[in-house]
Amino acid sequence: NEGTETFKYESDITRLRSLVIHSLYSHKDVFLRELLSNANDALEKLRLVSLTDRSVLSAGEGNVTIEVIPNPDESLLEPKTGKILIRDTGIGMSKDELTRNLGTIARSGTNEFLKKAEEGQGVDGNLIGQFGLGFYSCFLVSPTVKVSSLPPATSSNPDPIQHTFVSSSTGDSFEVYPDPRGNTLGRGTEIVLEIGEEEAEFLSVDKLKSLIEKHSTFSTTFPIYIKERKITKVPTPPSQSPAEDGDPDQFADDLETDETTPKEDSIKEVEEESWIRVNDKAPIWMRDPKEVSDEEYKAFYQAVSKDDQGEPLGWSHFKGDTGSGVSFRAIMYIPSSLPKDFWSKMTSGINNVRLMVKRVFITDDLGEEFMPRWLSYLKVTVDADDLPLNVSRETLQNNRFLSQLQRILVRKALDLFTKVSNDQPETYKEIAKLYGNALRIGLMESPKDKLKIAKLLRFESTRSNYTTLEEYVENRKEGQKQMYYIAGVGETAKDLAKSPFVEKLHARGYEVLLLNLPSDEPMMAALDQFMGMTTQDVSKKGLKFGDEDEDEAEKKELEAQKIAFRPLIEWLKKDLAGQINDVTVTNRLVTSPCTIIVDSWGWSANMQRIMSAQTDSQDDPMFNMMKNLPKVLEINPKSPLIEGLLERVLDLPQPDDNDEDEDGDAKRTSEEEEELRETVRVLFDTSLVRSGFSVADPTTYFERVEALLRRSLGVSLSAKPKIHIRPAPPTAAGPIPEDEEEEEQKIEFDPNDMQDMLGDPSQWADWQDIKKQMGVEHDEL
Ligand SMILES: Nc1ncnc2c1ncn2[C@@H]1O[C@H](COP(=O)(O)OP(=O)(O)OP(=O)(O)O)[C@@H](O)[C@H]1O
Secondary structure: OOOOEEEEOOHHHHHHHHHHHHHOHHHOOHHHHHHHHHHHHHHHHHHHHHHHOHHHHHHOOOOEEEEEEEOOOOOOOOOOOEEEEEEEOOOOOOHHHHHHHHHHOOOOOHHHHHHHHHOOOOOOHHHHHHHOOHHHHHHHOOOEEEEEEEOOOOOOOOOOOOEEEEEEOOOOEEEEEEOOOOOOOOOEEEEEEEEOHHHHHHHOHHHHHHHHHHHOOOOOOOOEEEEEEEEEEEEOOOOOOHHHHOOHHHHHHHHHHOOOOOOHHHEEEEEEEEEEEOOOOOOHHHOOHHHOOHHHHHHHHHHHHOOOOOOOOEEEEEEEEOOOOOEEEEEEEEOOOOOOOOOOOOOOOOOOEEEEEOOEEEEOOOOOOOOOHHHOOOEEEEEEOOOOOOOOHHHHHOOHHHHHHHHHHHHHHHHHHHHHHHHOHHHHHHHHHHHHHHHHHHHHHOHHHHHHHHHHOOEEEOOOOOEOHHHHHHOOOOOOOEEEEEEOOOOOHHHHHOOHHHHHHHHHOOOEEEEOOOOHHHHHHHHOEEOOEEEEEOOEOOOOOOOOOOOHHHHHHHHHHHHHOHHHHHHHHHHOEOOEEEEEEOOOOOOOOEEEEEOOOOOOHHHHHHHHHOOOHHHOHHHHHHHOOOEEEEEOOOOHHHHHHHHHHHHOOOOOOOOOOHHHHHHHHHHHHHHHHHHHHHHHHHHHHHOOOOOOOHHHHHHHHHHHHHHHHOOOOOOOOOOEEOOOOOOOOOOOOHHHHHOOOOOOOOHHHHHHHHOOHHHOEEHHHHHHHHOOOOOOO
């Protein structure tokens, strides 16, 4: 062709094109969805331009047409080879745009896409959508693709010229030339696909219609027409002259008046063509919900989520009025999965609300703030009746409509969750698992809705592995006013149930919620009250069973124990000063000797771990203040270990007991007390760990444990390990000889050489000294 220019594809594009072809080999039919979506975009762009320049519509309103043209000699109805023409009357492309958009520019996301694909993460129709590679999918069904395009005439470009782009699926170059047919399109783009025998199924109009119904009826608001062919058998009157053969209409008219019965040999096949609108139904959101089937809702979900396989976990279809006079219709879906980067990427989920005005798509970018983050995964389509068509995001943001709409959508979302939880409890289990964390965050961020959200949460507890807070309240014991919970991020419910804080409550038959999500503890603190019960962290001060007053005997016993254990309490307070600010006798424990609790307003061990995980928290004075808040040591007077401790404390000789033998006795006192002190510190550190805190100085802790073990085995505390370390030879000089580096050295070991190898033991360094020099951690030992 005259004026043909040949361009080289960018290397990324070549790689990309073959990747798309190979990875989507078994999903060839996505080509139609992608091309129709491009056509829709082109029509949308035209509509936007027409808002300021009506003249661009001079060639008529927008639509898309699809036509199958069988190759010569092929059957008209069931061709095996042929062409598919897809035309839109959209914004079209100039010569430069054809070159740039389809050929040379690797758009943003290309690298990321290639990386993912090359890492073997797979490519599916979804990724294609995300990375803007739709056009290349036409090579899935066609070895060569021809795109002719003509932009609308505008004042700046009054005489546009129709150009054609041609490319094969494998070549590394493409051609662009002025279309030799001239400006046949009027405006828009025509794509011609060559379909071979292997892809013959796509030449069936019925197949194309079913693909459009499946993928594109909802995503394309412009009319899509497909050319249908019918062959009708028409009787030919024997007297018919050859000239009349060509006019079937004339036939029909004749037939109506002709009463003679035609002879068998005069039947003739006549081809009838008509354009059929494929997406002629009103969009699903405009229809009466009673008339929309579940299948239609699911198909619409797959279209909006660009996920061919996904099934929504629930949906809601409603009409509304924002109060500022704008009425709208909407469909909201709970998706079947959360994008992997949902929590790590702030922008994940911001394009999930599609705003239409009178069936025309306006935007899916209402800004980060539009949907609260904890609901931003919902897929929502809103069609407003009365907004001006040329609203933009900027004008919308100043519009009361948006803030009112946002409130309505939040309310509707909570209603939707509640409805699924009541009507489809099994499905709701999945929702609770997928979106539980988001809902907990919602409870903290949205105080107005907190009771409603609290009812949507599900927990594991000592009674059940799936309970609601309402069930918790129903199962409360007489007099119980607190809702007990224990939190430990990442721990299993089974482990949490074994916590010393839980043991007594569980043994007595009280239910304790076992919380292990990061948002659980702050959420419980934010909830504070639920249906008349207050939330109580069982690892904090303030736990009440509610029946303390009933058991007089237990109360008296506790009072008596407080007196009996006073010497131990006083001794512990003195000994652990700085680490704890109080020691109390408790009846909340069963088998554990002691626990460490924090004040009701202090951070629990779990909270400390969460806060420590925040970057920069270590430099935050508030963090350090909260972390180092004094704790309370609670001792279990029924524990034999605590009883034993009390005895040892009572046994400690008082310094003024034996005046006669002052020296020896003072020594004995200090030795015994020191030993007791070591034991108590091990007990304290172990309790810290059992209570979920970390030990301040693990090295010292392990040394103490070792000392304790030595005592129990009767091994001297001062005995040193008989290990000697041979120092390394002096620093090597020069480069490493090559063969030494590469060749594996084969060491032949002869036990008789042992002495030579180790050298003179008297020259070996002392292990304890080396350990000191190196600062080796105890656990490494
Ligand atoms: N029918 C068309 N009319 C006008 N421009 C088109 C048409 N088809 C494609 N284009 C242009 O070519 C570009 C590349 O299309 P391609 O389908 O590869 O990516 P995309 O449309 O940006 O993303 P995706 O289709 O995957 O959502 C488009 O951005 C658009 O500018």
